[in-house]
Amino acid sequence: MRVAITEYLxxxxxxxxxxxxRCGTDLGSARDNYKRGLLVYDxxxxxxxxxxxxxxxxxxxxxxxxGWCRILEYYCPNCATQVETEYLPxxxxxTRDIELDLDDLKRRWTESK
Amino acid sequence: xxxxxxxxxxxxxxxxxxxxGPDREILGDHRLAxxxxxxxxxxxxxxxxxxxxxxxxxxEVTAEEAFYQLEQTGAAPGAKxxxxxxxxxxxxxxxxxxSSGGVLLFSVVCQPVLRYVMKYWRxxxxxxxxxxxxxxxxxxxxGNIHTPDQNMFIPVFTDEGELALWVMVIVHEGENGSVExxxxxxAAESPYMEGIRMPPVKVGENFTxxxxxxxxxxxxxxxxxxxxxxxxxxxxxxxxxxxxxxxIAREYSWEELVAALRWTLEDTEAEVRRRLAAWPDGTxxxxxxxxxxxxxxxxxxxxxxxxxxxxxxxxxxxxTSPQFTNxxxxxxxxxxxxxxxxxxxxxxxPDLPRNQAVFAPMRVVTDYGxxxxxxxEAPNAQSMMTFFPAFTALQMVVPKFIYAxxxxxxxxxxxxxxxxTTFIYGGINQYGETVGNLCADLNGMxxxxxxxxxxxxxxxxxxxxxTDLGEQEVLEEETPIVKIVPHxxxxxxxxxxxxxxxxxxQMIATVRRADAFGFMTTCVGSKFPSTYGLFGGYGAPxxxxxxxxxxxxxxxxxxxxEERWTVASIMNERPFEGARYSTHHMGMQFEIVKQGExxxxxxxxxxxxxxxxxxxxxxxxxxIRDAIISESTARRIFKVAFDARTLSVDxxxxxxxxxxxxxxxxxxxxxxxxxxKDWVKPAPPEGLPYYGAWDDRETIYMGSPERKAPRGxxxxxxxxxxxxxxxxxxxxxxxxxxxxxxx
Numbered sequence: 076m077r078v079a080i081t082e083y084l085x086x087x088x089x090x091x092x093x094x095x096x097r098c099g100t101d102l103g104s105a106r107d108n109y110k111r112g113l114l115v116y117d118x119x120x121x122x123x124x125x126x127x128x129x130x131x132x133x134x135x136x137x138x139x140x141x142g143w144c145r146i147l148e149y150y151c152p153n154c155a156t157q158v159e160t161e162y163l164p165x166x167x168x169x170t171r172d173i174e175l176d177l178d179d180l181k182r183r184w185t186e187s188k
Numbered sequence: 189x190x191x192x193x194x195x196x197x198x199x200x201x202x203x204x205x206x207x208x209g210p211d212r213e214i215l216g217d218h219r220l221a222x223x224x225x226x227x228x229x230x231x232x233x234x235x236x237x238x239x240x241x242x243x244x245x246x247x248e249v250t251a252e253e254a255f256y257q258l259e260q261t262g263a264a265p266g267a268k269x270x271x272x273x274x275x276x277x278x279x280x281x282x283x284x285x286x287s288s289g290g291v292l293l294f295s296v297v298c299q300p301v302l303r304y305v306m307k308y309w310r311x312x313x314x315x316x317x318x319x320x321x322x323x324x325x326x327x328x329x330x331g332n333i334h335t336p337d338q339n340m341f342i343p344v345f346t347d348e349g350e351l352a353l354w355v356m357v358i359v360h361e362g363e364n365g366s367v368e369x370x371x372x373x374x375a376a377e378s379p380y381m382e383g384i385r386m387p388p389v390k391v392g393e394n395f396t397x398x399x400x401x402x403x404x405x406x407x408x409x410x411x412x413x414x415x416x417x418x419x420x421x422x423x424x425x426x427x428x429x430x431x432x433x434x435x436i437a438r439e440y441s442w443e444e445l446v447a448a449l450r451w452t453l454e455d456t457e458a459e460v461r462r463r464l465a466a467w468p469d470g471t472x473x474x475x476x477x478x479x480x481x482x483x484x485x486x487x488x489x490x491x492x493x494x495x496x497x498x499x500x501x502x503x504x505x506x507x508t509s510p511q512f513t514n515x516x517x518x519x520x521x522x523x524x525x526x527x528x529x530x531x532x533x534x535x536x537x538p539d540l541p542r543n544q545a546v547f548a549p550m551r552v553v554t555d556y557g558x559x560x561x562x563x564x565e566a567p568n569a570q571s572m573m574t575f576f577p578a579f580t581a582l583q584m585v586v587p588k589f590i591y592a593x594x595x596x597x598x599x600x601x602x603x604x605x606x607x608x609t610t611f612i613y614g615g616i617n618q619y620g621e622t623v624g625n626l627c628a629d630l631n632g633m634x635x636x637x638x639x640x641x642x643x644x645x646x647x648x649x650x651x652x653x654x655t656d657l658g659e660q661e662v663l664e665e666e667t668p669i670v671k672i673v674p675h676x677x678x679x680x681x682x683x684x685x686x687x688x689x690x691x692x693x694q695m696i697a698t699v700r701r702a703d704a705f706g707f708m709t710t711c712v713g714s715k716f717p718s719t720y721g722l723f724g725g726y727g728a729p730x731x732x733x734x735x736x737x738x739x740x741x742x743x744x745x746x747x748x749x750e751e752r753w754t755v756a757s758i759m760n761e762r763p764f765e766g767a768r769y770s771t772h773h774m775g776m777q778f779e780i781v782k783q784g785e786x787x788x789x790x791x792x793x794x795x796x797x798x799x800x801x802x803x804x805x806x807x808x809x810x811x812i813r814d815a816i817i818s819e820s821t822a823r824r825i826f827k828v829a830f831d832a833r834t835l836s837v838d839x840x841x842x843x844x845x846x847x848x849x850x851x852x853x854x855x856x857x858x859x860x861x862x863x864x865k866d867w868v869k870p871a872p873p874e875g876l877p878y879y880g881a882w883d884d885r886e887t888i889y890m891g892s893p894e895r896k897a898p899r900g901x902x903x904x905x906x907x908x909x910x911x912x913x914x915x916x917x918x919x920x921x922x923x924x925x926x927x928x929x930x931x
Contacts, residue, residue: 078592082600082639082686082723082798114857117867123825124717124729127680128759128771135732135771137681137790140715143479143487143876146726150857155850157724157799162717164477164487164876166869168883169860173588175470180592183468187594 369614685725685796692791
């Protein structure tokens with residue numbers, strides 16, 4: 076039995092595994108942080124939010140300051156779908172965002188069936 | 189001391205209270221009050237749900253009528269575009285019925301005001317609560333959000349003289365005599381620079397305002413006409429609600445009415461608990477950052493850990509930045525709660541009755557003395573600069589609970605843009621009158637993308653579902669402000685994703701025919717974005733304040749074609765010879781604007797949803813046609829191949845480019861655990877003014893890696909005056925250049 080948790084992640088309740096919803100790749104134990112099953116890239120935010128004002132002339136350009144802000148991009152290791160983005164200061168530990176009670180989830184879905 | 193004398197002294201000290209301050213017990217408890225004797229009696233007799241529903245509808249219509257009356261007659265600019273609410277409260281002070289339009293944020297923050305009156309003034313011989321009394325408050329330390337908001341409330345009694353309920357209206361009035369005009373001073377360094385601070389005060393009797401009190405208030409603000417006009421208008425709206433309630437009570441009975449109010453609250457809480465119980469149990473976290481105190485850039489951490497068990501939700505913000513003791517960006521706890529309630533009232537369960545029971549099953553945990561739960565001595569006129577990001581943190585949490593739910597009441601939503609991108613103004617207008625207030629553009633926030641649709645462009649603020657952007661002509665009639673480019677969308681200003689966030693418009697403003705008139709701006713997010721994406725989508729960009737000084741744009745209107753009146757064109761092409769062009773963070777304290785000088789800001793974007801490589805190529809092309817994105821962004825972010833002349837999509841080449849990008853992703857990224865070894869640092873980087881917890885939330889940083897304290901002992905940060913910092917920098921440069929400064 077699979078439960079969709081986000082646009083790109085689901086949990087196989089029987090196997091207790093995180094899976095990619097696009098390609099079915101196993102991303103690790105559903106009792107663990109799903110991010111451990113993904114690839115991560117430290118993106119310079121100016122590559123996504125490009126300066127609209129001339130950076131040679133101005134201190135503030137509509138682009139984030141890369142010394143203050145980085146974008147962590149999380150990809151499925153198989154299909155490379157961008158599962159999450161996380162805006163953080165350089166070196167800040169990523170947040171373990173989802174930690175659902177797997178036993179509660181199993182109970183709910185068993186009862187609902 | 190003789191025993192009798194000692195006993196008398198102790199009795200005197202017990203009975204003599206020399207100072208009533210804010211009551212933390214009241215402020216910390218937003219749950220519904222226990223049923224009153226009257227409620228118990230009424231509810232035992234009246235439990236017909238159809239009658240409850242009918243009476244609730246009648247009361248909702250009553251609140252709605254008062255809302256429109258205020259909107260149509262209010263003098264404050266905020267009233268004209270719906271920055272207000274009208275509500276009916278239980279006798280113990282719980283909001284049971286609110287108008288559907290306006291600022292629902294007010295829904296939770298009014299309760300402490302009424303609780304205070306009931307606890308301290310009801311039995312106080314010099315005050316009391318009697319038929320015909322009129323009360324008012326402005327001090328956020330006793331309820332409300334910040335000092336520009338003024339409420340008015342009256343008790344309503346049964347025919348037998350029992351207190352049945354309260355009626356309250358609250359309006360963002362703006363001008364309040366604070367250190368800067370307009371009522372929301374970012375320059376305030378103490379609460380006593382933030383304008384009139386009025387705890388709950390009886391301002392009238394026999395349904396009539398006391399002229400001495402009104403005169404005191406008028407003489408405390410820059411706009412005395414606004415003060416008296418809107419006090420009368422607020423009272424009039426309260427009386428309209430009372431008149432309707434009296435009619436309803438005559439048609440039914442006071443007991444049926446009181447029972448309906450209380451059943452409405454209890455039924456709403458029961459329904460919220462039922463809906464919460466359907467969420468999966470677990471913990472969801474998010475971390476956001478505000479990058480400014482409005483006086484200087486500072487990286488202010490706001491993190492939430494949401495723990496859901498059964499039918500309760502705990503929102504734990506411990507580890508958030510300490511408060512800033514001489515900056516106005518601190519939040520009083522109930523204002524935080526009011527804003528968090530917005531997420532549920534407006535974005536998650538908008539179908540529920542609008543009352544504060546919606547938030548009753550939630551518990552909020554904070555560090556007292558943090559930026560989200562400040563002490564009474566911390567200024568808080570610009571509390572939005574921390575409680576708006578806290579709202580965004582919650583908006584990032586909720587979808588991760590409800591995506592798995594079989595029944596949702598709204599779509600999955602990426603974060604809404606969360607800053608008030610507007611001009612606060614003040615000075616002497618073209619008629620010689622002193623005014624101070626703000627423009628309606630604070631209501632122009634862009635919507636986040638949804639799980640099946642793009643976000644709406646500049647649609648409504650996060651604190652109110654239904655407001656208005658006002659009429660430009662009315663603004664120009666009342667103030668010297670001229671917006672040369674009022675509402676033109678800016679290209680590439682959106683959160684990219686499978687569905688993109690809404691985009692915002694640019695504003696180019698100046699003044700005309702006024703010598704002593706100026707602006708303020710108040711947003712965070714000039715170095716670190718304030719709004720983020722969801723499930724692989726990107727967030728908003730960052731936003732500067734752009735100025736062009738030393739020019740009179742009115743002399744240049746004919747010289748510059750209309751299409752070149754954009755922020756990017758003016759700043760990059762510098763069409764005005766001899767003018768000074770500069771950019772700044774968005775925390776500008778009040779400054780005088782000379783005729784024709786340009787102040788330019790851009791309304792923020794909503795967060796994107798999903799991987800941009802999954803966006804329908806035809807939607808990308810439509811965005812190019814609509815000038816929402818550039819051709820460069822279409823190729824760079826969305827990897828869409830198209831003919832630049834015809835804008836026709838090359839589907840095969842798009843597929844190839846997207847697959848190529850997916851392969852590139854795999855090459856450049858690393859497995860999470862391996863990545864962490866290099867990425868994670870034990871403390872904030874040297875040179876980054878960082879405030880709040882880093883990894884371990886028990887350690888709070890206060891501006892540098894060395895300056896830290898255990899959580900609970902980081903009671904506040906005092907910042908230096910940015911002008912002193914700048915002077916020191918310039919003096920240092922002069923010394924290094926060999927110039928001798930005479931001290």
